[in-house]
Amino acid sequence: MSKKLLSVKELPKGDVLEAGTAILFETGDWRSDRPIFNKELCIDCKRCWLYCPDMSILLDENKKVSGIDYxxxxxCGICSFECPVKPNKAITMEKEVK
Ligand code: SF4
Ligand code: SF4
Known part of the structure; x- marks a missing residue:
């Protein structure tokens, strides 16, 4: 006997989390590639900070890019992709070592 499928209206509502809760969870251990920041090459355009989907680009007390919140x-590599510095980017991606 086949089980009756629920309609959209009968499905239970999913959880809705409050914004900002990711600060409570360390998600860095999912990572297979690691961004490496090179301060010497950085022109502080903040594109990496703007585009990072996890707010993991760190700024110092002068609001300059200072590193990565591992x-x-x-x-994801978006910070490296968006970094405009050429020929060597100020953020490069390397394989994670665990
Ligand atoms: S954009 Fe860069 S710093 Fe942000 S999550 Fe992706 S790899 Fe990490
Ligand atoms: S995108 Fe590159 S040059 Fe711009 S702030 Fe980030 S690391 Fe520095």
Whole structure:
């Protein structure tokens, strides 16, 4: 006997989390690639900070890019992709070592 499928209206509602809860969870251990920041090459355009989906680009007290929050960075590589510095980007991606 086949089980009756629920209609959209009968499905239970999913959870809706409050914004900002990701700060409570360290998501960096999902990462397979790691961004490496090179301060010497950085022109502080903040494109990496603007585009990072996990707010994992760190700024110092002068609002200059200072590094990566590896506890939350998922290694997507967007920061490196968006970095405009050429020929060597100020953020490069390397394989994660665990
Ligand atoms: S790799 Fe992705 S999550 Fe990590 S700092 Fe760069 S843009 Fe953010
Ligand atoms: S995108 Fe590149 S040059 Fe711009 S702030 Fe980030 S690391 Fe520095």
């Amino acid at each position: 506890k939350h960075c998922k290694g």
